Amino acid sequence: MKKLFFFFILPVFFITGCSGGGNTNDVKPEIGKQQVANNNEKTTVKASDGDEISKKIIGEWEAETLGDILSQYGYSLPAKFTFNSDGTYIWEYARSGASTAAKGKYIIVDTSSTPFKIDFEQSHIKYEGKWVTDAKGKTAKIPYSGIFELNGDGKLITVFYEKEFVPRPEEFDDSSTQIYRKVK
Known part of the structure; x- marks a missing residue:
């Protein structure tokens, strides 16, 4: 409920010029703690640093679900994350039926435990077809964290x-979890 309150009064995830309702996703992901290899140390790395997890995230990821909360704010599929080896990303998504995007830098802060x-x-959003x-x-x-x-x-x-408004989540839940599959 606390999360919904924050999302109700504040911009959701990425600023866009769009408003209105959106499609809901019928997919209800089963979220579970999955074990993956990690380096057993607290790290701050970007993909070019050579960390195994950082290397695995590089590429294009197509969304299967954006979760219920984003759907309530007009976000819908198709959506795609692209993580580059130089530590930059682009998130492309639909909001209220219009395609838009955001870009910036990402840092993998800690791979010593899962998640x-x-x-x-x-740093930028795509507004009226231009990065601003x-x-x-x-x-x-x-x-964002x-x-x-x-x-x-x-x-x-x-x-x-x-x-600024919501602390880093500690676990996944069905209402806010996004799931992507690697396409490149």
């Missing part, structure tokens, strides 16, 4: 929130 910890520093640092008087520069797992089925399971 792994990740931070995003969003602000739109409609709101900045695109937003820090989250968790993720890479399971044995080749899936990326993640949830993240705006750092």
Whole structure:
């Protein structure tokens, strides 16, 4: 309930100029703690640092579900994350039927325990077809903190929130978890 309150009064995940309802996802993922290899040390790495988890996340990931909370705020499929080896990302998604995107840098903060910890520093949003640092008087520069797992089925399971308003999640739940499968 606390999460819903924050999402009700604050921008959800990434700023966009769109508003309105969206499609809901019928997929109800089964979320479980999956064991994956880790380096057993607290780390702050980007993919180019050579950490095994950092290497595995590089590529394009197509969303299977965005979770119920994002659906309530007009976010819908198709959605795709692209993680690059230089520590940058692009998140493409649909909101209220319109395609848009956000980009910035990511840091894998901790791989010593599962779920792994990740931070995003969003720097730009796609607004009216152009990458901008602000739109409609709101900045695109937003820090997020989250968790993720890479399971044995080749899936990326993640949830993240705006750092200023919601603490880093500690576990996955059906309402806010996003699930992606690697396509490249």
